Amino acid sequence: MIGFFIKMKKLEKEYAQKLKDSAKEVKNPVVKAVMEAVSQDSFKHSMLYEVIAELLSKEHPFISEEVSEHIRKEIDEHISTESEMIKVVSEALEKGVSNKAAKFLLEAILRDEVFHHALLTKVNEMIIKRETFSESDMWDLIWKESVWHGTPGG
Numbered sequence: 613m614i615g616f617f618i619k620m621k622k623l624e625k626e627y628a629q630k631l632k633d634s635a636k637e638v639k640n641p642v643v644k645a646v647m648e649a650v651s652q653d654s655f656k657h658s659m660l661y662e663v664i665a666e667l668l669s670k671e672h673p674f675i676s677e678e679v680s681e682h683i684r685k686e687i688d689e690h691i692s693t694e695s696e697m698i699k700v701v702s703e704a705l706e707k708g709v710s711n712k713a714a715k716f717l718l719e720a721i722l723r724d725e726v727f728h729h730a731l732l733t734k735v736n737e738m739i740i741k742r743e744t745f746s747e748s749d750m751w752d753l754i755w756k757e758s759v760w761h762g763t764p765g766g
C-alpha cells in the first residue's frame with residue numbers, strides 16, 4: 613500500500629509537469645488557466661500522497677511534532693482570510709455574472725475557499741484539543757462542514 617502511494621506521488625508530479633508544459637503552448641487564456649489550475653492541483657496531490665505514505669509508514673508518525681502557539685494564531689488569521697474570500701466571491705456571484713466561463717471559474721474558487729475554511733478550522737481545533745491527527749474523528753466533520761450545495765455561499 614505504501615508503495616502504491618509513493619508511485620502515485622511520482623505519477624502526479626510527472627503529470628503536473630506535463631500539463632504545465634502543455635499549457636505553455638496554449639494561447640486561449642481560459643484553456644490555459646484551466647490546464648494550469650489542474651496542474652497545480654496535481655502538484656498538490658503529489659505532496660499529499662507523500663504525506664499519506666509517511667503517515668502509513670510509521671506506527672506513530674508526527675506524534676511528537678508539536679504545533680507552536682505562534683503558528684496556531686497565524687492559522688486563526690488565515691481562517692479569517694478564507695472567510696473574507698468566501699464573502700467576496702459569494703457577493704460577486706450574487707450580483708450575477710453573465711459570462712458563463714467567468715461564473716464557472718468563480719464557483720470553482722468558492723468551492724475551494726469553503727473547503728479551505730473548513731480544513732483550516734478543523735485542523736486548528738485539533739491542535740487546540742491536542743487531538744492525535746492520525747486518529748481524530750474531526751476529519752469526518754470537515755466534509756460535512758464544507759458540503760457544496762451548488763448555490764453561492766450555500
Ligand SMILES: [Fe+2]
Pocket residue numbers: 694697724725728729
Ligand atoms: Fe483559500
